[in-house]
Amino acid sequence: MDTTFSSEDIAFQNEVRDFIANNYPQSLRDSIAEKKRNNEELSREDLTTWHKILGKNKGWSVPGWPEQYGGAGFTPTQKYIFEQECARAECVIVAPFGPQMCAPVIYTFGNEEQKAKHLPGILSGEVFWCQGYSEPGSGSDLASLKTTAVKEGDHYIINGQKTWTTLAQHADWIFCLVRTNPDAAKPQEGISFILIDMKTPGIEVRPIYLMDGINEVNEVWFDNVKVPAENLIGQENMGWTYAKFLLAHERSGIAQVARSKKAIERIKQIAAAEMSYGEPLIQDPAFQRKIAEAELELTSLEYTELRTLAKDSAGKGPGPESSLLKIKGTDMQQKLTELAMEAVGYYANPHMGTSLSNEYVGPDYSTNLSGSYFNFRKASIYGGSNEIQRNIIAKMVLGL
């Protein structure tokens, strides 16, 4: 057993650290901090600036892609280190929809024209993607989706509605699961994977405001949207296979350990500043215990992730265990947003940045901590709810 990195990996770690220090724009840091303070959505520029910078540096915007498509071709360990360093430096997360979700499907199942058309824009960050999976009636039971694609000549005519579409308001393209064969024996067998230009007539994006007041997700409506048949990936009615591939493909970093470590550090600092019974809150045994429990859970999770990484590096591939990382990683994020909110006592209440409140109150660090708590209830719901993840482990790992 050896949990130290090789000298090559440490050299790589230093390279990443230096690159971030020299290239992550302070203006971006300031802009995001300001948005958080004001409880505002990040702009497209906030979301893509760092992506574009990474895209110009040896394919670092797409660490998992093979080198032949311009990817960084990182080893699993390098990917881990890269994500860890970005988290440590609190860099904005590169939206995964293009680089981590759609692109691997394109370069694995798409044709040469599709690769040439889409991969460069995803790599560079010029083209922003969103994911059209969920529908109002199709959440965990995704294969029940109803959005139809009917072939007419060399086009598909799309009708239906997608929902919970994250950042669709910024997206240039959407990758969708659509029903091409309503009569298939099994619902999974009638689904296709198709790429749609968001500027196509008949598409309407309607914002959904979540309980923290933020427009992060949307409804996307399709009314007789005419999509060239060449936008279909792979074979018609094989979409479910590609979607499953996508789910299994890119789960590294799913546990968000490094970001949670940062969060614990910050909670401790907040608890050292907050007073309770005349002492800093961090000396309150009840609160101390909560921090300690969170910290230990995170250490366990970190080593669970490292064990998965070690397996992956040895070529054994991360299996359905990644469901475990999703469950525990999101539990962790929820626990930590809760502790941060709890740490500030009454100052969890003010809702800053609304049209009714532009005068800030309370300590600076308390602003909108409750918003994060409420927002992160999403984490155990998205990406396959944590109950669905348990079903996956039950079936795939425990053979129940």
Add this chain to the structure above:
Amino acid sequence: MHFELTEEQTLLENMVTAFVRDDYNWETREKIVKTEEGWKPENWSKFAELGLLSVPFSEDHGGLGGTAVDSMVVMEQFGKGLVVEPFMPSILLSGNLISKLANESQANEIIPKIIEGESRYVFAYAEPQSRFDLSDVKTSATKDGDEYTLNGFKSVVFGASMATHIIIAARTSGDQRSEDGITLFLADIKSNGITLQTYPTIDEYRASEVVIENLKISSDMVLGEVDKAYSVVEEVIDLATIAACSEAVGILQVLKDSTIDYCKQRKQFGQPISKNQAIQHKLVDMMIEYEQAKSILYAAVTADLSNADERKKAVSGAKARIGQSIKFVGESAIQLHGGMGMVDEYMISHYFKRATMLGVLFGNVDFHMKRFVGLTQSNIEPIDGSATIRGGY
């Protein structure tokens, strides 16, 4: 970065696995724990043959020079077999104390006999009032010429009835709870002045209350430096705590796997109960708790244990977190076994009981949580800008 064992460690693991499989099946163990002695001395000879008794000793003294990973490898497998022979108290605890503290003549006298299986030491440290506090020592040792006289009472000394010798922590100076002033003494366990009251534990091990009355010990039987035992005792108990965690992880694996198998076989309402989602999710949570326990054990054995602060943090962190897993996995295993889980005749309850008692050994969840807090939440600088209170100020 990897979690593979070395070739030597794999051999060690295979050896212990084979012992548990071939010499320690359930029926054999049942017979052993029901004997008067509560262990099988022949197994100790077998351990000597296999070289297990040399694990903590340095290579200079004919030992294996074992690391935390080596003791993990052994204890995980012993856990799976619920091996009751006093390997942890005699070898990983007392053996390690001797290895770290014995002077050259003591080492030459004692260590070969331990490795050959002739001598077994146990370490008497806890007292009725001390709970898990290693500095709380009332047992006194007063010096008169070249001799010490010891008086006091030691609690729940595992394996004492199987031992040939005892190491006693006694106070030679300082207040009852001061770290300074604790000294270790070596004695033949049959010495005049030592009385054992031996009893079975709930998990079928043997422990003893040790009454010490006017026990005379020559000053050359002091182990280590007079008054200065505390930090080494803390270190050795920490390393033994990792061993206890390893045993627990081995047991948790059995609890988890056996429960999964049982739920696949047990039919109700015309189908295996493992088809019910309520059962499935509980089993998944057991598996997650097991994996998390194993992970934090790996974090502990790969930590820099030579650095005292790192060691304490790693050990208390692991023991606290694994203590939580023990409770969840153990209680769930019994629950999902239903009535069968309650039965003494069926093995699952025995694993549950042992795991639960390991949760107490060397400090329970509360104790280690508190110790971990002390190491990780002191001297935290308040966050920047905390003085900036906006609004009406």
